[in-house]
Amino acid sequence: MTSSQVINKLSSVNNGLAIQPIARIKHPSREGICISMAARHFINDPTHLVNAALHAVTLANPSVALDGPNKIIYRRPAKRGWDVQVSLVSGGGSGHEPSFAAFVGRGLLSAAVAGTIFASPSAEQVRTAVVDRVDGSEGVLVVVMNYTGDVLNFGMAVEKAKASGLRVEMVVVGDDVGVGRKKGGKVGRRGIAGTVLVHKIAGAMAAKGATLEEVRKVASLVSENVVSVGASLSHVHVPGRAPPGPNDSDETLSKGEIEIGMGIHNEPGSHRVRAELPQIVKAMLAQLLDLSDEDRAFLEINAEDNVVLLINNLGGVSVLELGGITAEIATQLKVDYSIEPVRVLTGTYMTSLNGLGFSITLMRVADTGLGSGNSLLELLDAPAEAAGWSATVATETWMEKSDLVRGSRAGGAENIQPSGLKFDVIQARKALISGLDRVIAAEPDVTKYDTLVGDGDCGIGLKRGAESSTLITPSIWSQALQNSVDSLANYTPAQPGDRTLIDTLHPFVITLSRYGDLKRAAKAAREGADSTKGMKASLGRTVYVGGEGWREVPDPGAVGLAAFLEGLAEGS
Known part of the structure; x- marks a missing residue:
C-alpha cells in the first residue's frame, strides 16, 4: 500500500480521527483560518537577534569564537597549535538552531556560517570560513543542505x-521525502534534520585523523542512507516580518489542520490533514518506508537492517509531548514494520524557529568499509564537545541493553506485620463510592473556582483521583485522619484560616473525633469550606494570583474535599 493509499484509506473512515486531505485554496476572508503561529517575540529586530544568538554560542562553549562581520562560529586554535585534522564546515540560514553554530566543537564541525533568518550566507562569508577560519592543511569538507541558494553560494566558495x-x-x-520525485524535479529533495547525522558522523571521522577522502566517503554514505519527513501544526512567524494577511492561505493552517512534509522554511508539504497523532505518524512512516510508492521510495529499509531513529523537535513542542511522540513512532515501527532501532535520538537538533512540529529521520546503518572502530554507530556514539549535541549515551550502554529492573526492597513484603484491624468491606465500599461520586460531580465547580484563584487543574486532578481510587477503612477514619493531620504538620504550615483544604479537613476531624457522627462531621467540613470565601490566602497558588477574584469564590481544594466527605457520609 502506497503512502497515498494509506491516506485515502484513512480518509474513508468517518470519524474525528480520520485523515482528510485538504485542497490548497485561497480563502476569501480570515474566517476558518487559524493564525496559530507566534507573531510575538522578545527580540523583534532580526539582525540583532541573529548576532546576539551567535554571540551566545561562544558563551556556552569557550572553545569556539565568533567572526561577527561574517557570522562565522569557528573552533579556536588549541594552545598546542592547530588541531591537525580534516576541517568540517557547514551552515545555512539562521532559525534552525542548534544547527549549525551550536554544532561547532571537538568531534563535530570546525566552523559554521550563518545567513539571515531562513536565507543562505553569501559566497564570501563561506569562502572566509573555509580559507581563513579553519585549518586547511589536511583538507576541508563542506556539508550543505540541498537548497538552491545554499548550494550555489557554498559551491562558489568551494571553487x-x-x-x-x-x-x-x-x-x-537531501533527505526530505516530503518532496517526491515528480515535485522535486531537477532540484531534488530538500535537506532537513537528517543532515545533523551527516555532521556528527563525519565530524567524528575527522577527529580520528581520517583523510579527506575517507571523511567525504563517510559523509556521502550517511547522506545516501538517510530519509526524513516532518509534520507541523502551524507555520512559523519570522521576527521583523508582518503576519500573513487574510488571503495568505499558503502561510496559514486552518483549525485542526496538520501539514505533512512541511519544510523548515515554511515551504509547503505533500498535503494537509486532520488527524490525531497515531494517524499522522502512520502517514509519515508510510512516506519513509513504503517501497511501492514510486514517488518516494528513496531508500530501502528492511526489518533485518540496523536502523537509527532520530526524532527532531522543530522548536515548539514540549519535552513532555515529544516523549509521547517518540513512544508512538517507536511502537508503530516495531508493530507495523518489525523495526527496532539500534539507536534512538530524540530532542532538538534542527528547528524551524519555534515550529510547532517534529520530524522523523531513519538512517540505515551501512558498512563504511573502513574497519573496526569506524562503523557508523561507533562514529555516531563518539563524544562531541558542542553545545547543541545532546546525545550522550555511550556505545557500551547501547550494546548492553540491560533488561534488569529494580524490584521491591529485599524482604519488604515479608516484614509487613498485620494490624489486626477489621472492617465491613461492603459498607466501606459503599461509602467510598458515594464520596468519590460526589467529587466527580463537583469537578465543574472546583475547576471554575481554581481557574479564578489558581491554575485551573484542581478539579480535574480531584476527578481523576476519584475515578482511580481504591478502598479505604471507614471504621478507623477518625484515628487515621487525626494521624494524617499530625503528619501533614511536618510538611506544611497550613492551619485553619490559611484558605487551604485544611479549613475543611480540620473541622471534619475534630467533629468526627468528638461525636463519632460522620454526617455531622461532613456538615462541619462543608461549613469550613464555605468559610474560605473571601478569606485571604496565606498559602497555595492563590497567594500569587493578582486581582480580587478570590474574594468571590471559596478555596477549590477545600470545596473538593468537602464534596468527598459529604459523599462518604451519604454512603455510610
Whole structure:
C-alpha cells in the first residue's frame, strides 16, 4: 500500500480521527483560518537577534569564537597549535538552531556560517570560513543542505578555495521525502534534520585523523542512507516580518489542520490533514518506508537492517509531548514494520524557529568499509564537545541493553506485620463510592473556582483521583485522619484560616473525633469550606494570583474535599 493509499484509506473512515486531505485554496476572508503561529517575540529586530544568538554560542562553549562581520562560529586554535585534522564546515540560514553554530566543537564541525533568518550566507562569508577560519592543511569538507541558494553560494566558495590551492570537497544532503520525485524535479529533495547525522558522523571521522577522502566517503554514505519527513501544526512567524494577511492561505493552517512534509522554511508539504497523532505518524512512516510508492521510495529499509531513529523537535513542542511522540513512532515501527532501532535520538537538533512540529529521520546503518572502530554507530556514539549535541549515551550502554529492573526492597513484603484491624468491606465500599461520586460531580465547580484563584487543574486532578481510587477503612477514619493531620504538620504550615483544604479537613476531624457522627462531621467540613470565601490566602497558588477574584469564590481544594466527605457520609 502506497503512502497515498494509506491516506485515502484513512480518509474513508468517518470519524474525528480520520485523515482528510485538504485542497490548497485561497480563502476569501480570515474566517476558518487559524493564525496559530507566534507573531510575538522578545527580540523583534532580526539582525540583532541573529548576532546576539551567535554571540551566545561562544558563551556556552569557550572553545569556539565568533567572526561577527561574517557570522562565522569557528573552533579556536588549541594552545598546542592547530588541531591537525580534516576541517568540517557547514551552515545555512539562521532559525534552525542548534544547527549549525551550536554544532561547532571537538568531534563535530570546525566552523559554521550563518545567513539571515531562513536565507543562505553569501559566497564570501563561506569562502572566509573555509580559507581563513579553519585549518586547511589536511583538507576541508563542506556539508550543505540541498537548497538552491545554499548550494550555489557554498559551491562558489568551494571553487574559490580550490583556486587558492586548498583541497576542498563538498557533500550536498537531501533527505526530505516530503518532496517526491515528480515535485522535486531537477532540484531534488530538500535537506532537513537528517543532515545533523551527516555532521556528527563525519565530524567524528575527522577527529580520528581520517583523510579527506575517507571523511567525504563517510559523509556521502550517511547522506545516501538517510530519509526524513516532518509534520507541523502551524507555520512559523519570522521576527521583523508582518503576519500573513487574510488571503495568505499558503502561510496559514486552518483549525485542526496538520501539514505533512512541511519544510523548515515554511515551504509547503505533500498535503494537509486532520488527524490525531497515531494517524499522522502512520502517514509519515508510510512516506519513509513504503517501497511501492514510486514517488518516494528513496531508500530501502528492511526489518533485518540496523536502523537509527532520530526524532527532531522543530522548536515548539514540549519535552513532555515529544516523549509521547517518540513512544508512538517507536511502537508503530516495531508493530507495523518489525523495526527496532539500534539507536534512538530524540530532542532538538534542527528547528524551524519555534515550529510547532517534529520530524522523523531513519538512517540505515551501512558498512563504511573502513574497519573496526569506524562503523557508523561507533562514529555516531563518539563524544562531541558542542553545545547543541545532546546525545550522550555511550556505545557500551547501547550494546548492553540491560533488561534488569529494580524490584521491591529485599524482604519488604515479608516484614509487613498485620494490624489486626477489621472492617465491613461492603459498607466501606459503599461509602467510598458515594464520596468519590460526589467529587466527580463537583469537578465543574472546583475547576471554575481554581481557574479564578489558581491554575485551573484542581478539579480535574480531584476527578481523576476519584475515578482511580481504591478502598479505604471507614471504621478507623477518625484515628487515621487525626494521624494524617499530625503528619501533614511536618510538611506544611497550613492551619485553619490559611484558605487551604485544611479549613475543611480540620473541622471534619475534630467533629468526627468528638461525636463519632460522620454526617455531622461532613456538615462541619462543608461549613469550613464555605468559610474560605473571601478569606485571604496565606498559602497555595492563590497567594500569587493578582486581582480580587478570590474574594468571590471559596478555596477549590477545600470545596473538593468537602464534596468527598459529604459523599462518604451519604454512603455510610
